[in-house]
C-alpha cells in the first residue's frame with residue numbers, strides 16, 4: 001500500500017530524548033515528505049540510533065513530538081505493519097533456515113507478500129534450505145531486507161545496514177534496497193557512516209551532531225545552495241551579505257571554505273566550485289565540532 005496518505009513520512013517538533021542527564025536528541029524539528037530515501041548521518045553518539053528507535057516506537061521521547069506516516073510511532077498493529085525495520089547487524093535466527101524465516105514472516109504479518117519474498121530470495125541466490133546462522137554477512141543482510149520488505153511497508157528503516165559488508169555485498173544490498181523502494185513505492189530511512197553510500201542512494205539528508213539536527217533537506221537543493229570557495233587569505237572576512245561560511249581551512253596564502261549562499265552570487269571575485277555530499281556533510285560536522293552549529 002504505497003503512499004496511502006499525504007502525511008509526511010517523518011514530522012518532529014522539539015523532539016528530545018534524554019538518558020538521565022545525557023541528551024541523545026535535543027529539540028529536533030524535521031519535516032520529510034513521503035517517497036524519499038533519507039540518509040541519516042553523523043558522528044558516533046550523535047543520536048542516529050535514538051532517532052530510528054523513536055521512529056520505530058521502541059523508545060519514547062522525553063519531550064516533543066514525532067509522527068511517522070501521520071501517527072505516533074507503532075501506535076497500533078495497523079501502523080506497525082506500515083513500517084519495516086532492519087536493525088544494526090541485520091539480526092536473523094541462527095538455527096532457522098531461510099525458508100523458516102519466510103514462513104515466520106508470513107505468519108506474523110497480515111500484509112505479507114509471499115511471491116515477492118520468494119522472487120527476491122531467488123534473485124539474490126539464497127538457498128531456502130540454508131541455515132541463517134551459516135549465511136555470510138551480505139546474504140544475512142539480503143534476508144533481513146527481504147523479510148522487512150515482504151510485509152510491503154510504506155517506510156523501511158535501516159540502522160547502518162551495510163556497515164559490515166564488503167564493497168560488492170554492499171553494492172548488492174543497496175541495489176536491492178533501491179529496487180524494493182521503487183517496487184513498493186515506499187520511503188526509506190537509513191543511518192550510515194558511509195557517505196559514498198548515502199550519496200549513491202539518498203535523495204534527502206539529515207545531519208545530526210551532538211544530539212541536534214545540523215542540516216536537513218533534499219540533497220539536490222542542499223547541493224545547489226552550497227559552494228566551495230577558494231579565496232586569498234582574509235578576503236572571506238569581507239564577503240557580501242548572504243554568504244554564510246560553514247567551514248573554512250587556511251594555508252599561508254589561501255582560504256578554502258564551504259559556504260551557503262542565500263541566492264546566486266555570480267560576481268564573486270574568487271574561485272567558486274560546486275561541492276559533493278561528502279564535503280557538504282564534513283563542513284557541517286566541522287562547524288558542529290567547533291561549537292558553531294545549531295546550538
Ligand SMILES: Nc1ncnc2c1ncn2[C@@H]1O[C@H](COP(=O)(O)OP(=O)(O)OP(=O)(O)O)[C@@H](O)[C@H]1O
Nearest residue numbers: 019022023024042043044045046047048049050051
Ligand atoms: N540506552 C541508553 N542509555 C544511556 N545512554 C544512551 C542509551 N542509548 C544511547 N545513549 C546515549 O545517547 C547518545 C546517542 O546515542 P546513539 O546510539 O543514538 O548515537 P548514534 O549516532 O547512533 O551513534 P553510533 O554512530 O555510534 O551508532 C550517546 O551519547 C549514547 O551514549
